Amino acid sequence: MYDWANSVYPLVITSSIFPIYWGAVTKDINPTDIVDFLGFKVPGSSLLTYAISAAFLLIALVSPFLTSLADFSGRKKLFLQFFCYLGAAACAGLYFFTKDTLTVSTFVFILATVGFSGSIVFYNSYLPDISSEEKYDSLSARGFSMGYIGSVLLLVLCLVLIEGHEMFGLAKGHATRLSFLLTGLWWVGFAQIPFFTLPADPGRPAGAVTEGGWLLNGFRELGKVWAQLNQLPNLKRFLLAYFTYNMGVQTVMYVATIFGDKVLNLESKELIITILLLQLVGILGAYLFAKLSDRIGNTRALSWAVFIWMLICIGGYFVQKGWSFFALASIIGLTMGAIQSLSRSTYSKIIPENTPNTAAFFSFFDVTEKLSIVIGTAVFGIIAQLTGSMRNSILSLIVFFILGLGFLLTLRGKKLREATGPSEATVPGPPPASATASTPATPK
Known part of the structure; x- marks a missing residue:
């Protein structure tokens, strides 16, 4: 249900309505799309990617400390709630985004992104706490699917409001900004269900060191997890x-709408309808890859997903308005939720079993994700600004997927969790395509 609640942010704010509105505002400021931000002249599309990079850099810097502090203090749910309320309030604050408030609204957008990404690390860390290992893949996929369904429902409501703005006596811009307010209210409202249902904070772990207060002990907890990481080569x-590979995945997801708007000159209706279809296809993709991982193993299924993303980069360079765009969008939909869901569940299987430091371990997962978004979106914006073409930026992302696939292949023939016990899963390397169908199920 937290996926249901917070997934409206990546759909409405990241992928659909907000980027289109951003593009319209920057064009209104300057038809050439060059805007002034803190005295710097930058393309409006690049400013959006730089804002995303800044937000994720900020959360990457603070989340390791916050999550280790949450583990030490036993206040995981409290931190989850804090970032949820921060992000939801910032989304609602985007209601005041106009061409006269571009600079302030850019910082509000950064706060919304910080709230979303900050809450995710604490949310993800609950997976090993509330589920058994054999259910990680299916539960993770179910969460992403619930997120897709909930976010699509709100997006449809927002589209009715925007397209029927005259019927409601609203200007189109005003109706669009109301959708940002609705996003914040949806997020914070439905989040109360998991907040009420999730296990209560256990308080400070028994025997925890109390000298030095939360600050010093938060750093001590982080140091303990770092020491454990050095003994877990598979995890590293x-x-x-x-x-x-996440540099490429997340960058494509964050810039896809801007790419369709600026490069393919798609109408806003076409873009939003396409994004709606992506969410529905994404539900199918998350479940299909969860089933695939049950049959051939997590890293093998991830390897196939990364290979498909390499093809997406090539297709993105040549894509044109029309059938090729919808074909490419369908493939992205099938793999975008799948690769995120499988990555989350695979990581849950690798971290030490029954560890009391789940939030701290997931902070490293979260920092890895956030830093990859920082680099990926920054590289995308820089290449687009230097070459004058976002097509070159899309093609350049293939390098990240090639590297990611190479590193995944180093896990072939190894066990996910580096410990003895019946819960280990043997993870073979990717097979030839012809052998996939006959591969027996991987023991869990």
């Missing part, structure tokens, strides 16, 4: 793979 290999 996976984080390195995730770091590289």
Whole structure:
């Protein structure tokens, strides 16, 4: 249900209505799309990617400390609630975004992104706390699917409001800004269900050191997890793979709407309808890859997903308005939720079993994700600004997927969790395509 609640942010704010509105505002400021931000002249599309990079850099810097502090203090749910309320309030604050408030609204957008990404690390860390290992893949996929369904419902409501603005006696811009307010209210409203249902904060762990207060002990907790990471080579290999291929995945997801608007000159209705279809296809993709991972193993299924994303980069360079665009969008839909869901569940299987430091371990997963978004979106914006073409930026992302696939292949023939016990899963390397169908199910 937290996926249901917060997934309206990536759909409405990241992928659909907000980027289109951003583009309209920057064009209104200057038809050439060059805007003034803190004295710097930058393209409006690049400013959006730079704002995303800044937000994720900020959360990457503070989340390791916050999550170790949450583990030490036993206040995981409290931190989840804080970032949820911060993000939802910032989304609602985007209601005041006009061409006269571009600079302030850029910082409000950054706060919304910080709230969303900050809450995710605490949310993800609940997976090993509330589920058994054999259910990680299916539960993770179910969460993403619930997120797709909930966010689509709100997007449809927003579209009715925007397209029927005259019927409601509203200007189109005003109706659009109301959708940002609705996003914040939806997020904070439905989040009360998981807040009420999730296990209560257990308080400070028994025997925890109390000298020095929360600040010093938060750093001590982080140091303990870092020491454990140095003894878990498989975990480090996976984080390195995730770091590289996630640069490409997240960048495509964050810039797809701007790309369709600026490069393909798609109408806003076409863009939003396409994004709606992506969400529906994404539900199918998350479940299909969860089933695939049950049959052939997590890293093998991830390897196929990364390979498909390499083809997406090539297709993105040549894509044109029309059937090729919808074909490419369908493939992205099938793999975008799948690769995120599988990455989350795979990581849950690799971290030490029954560890009391789930939030701190997931902070490293979160930092890996955030830093990859910082680099990916920054590289995309820089290449687009230097070459004058976002097509070159899309094609350049293939390098990240090639590196990610290479690092995933270093896990072939290894066990996910580096410990003895019946819960280990043997993870073979990617097979030839012809062998996939006959591969027996991977033991869990």
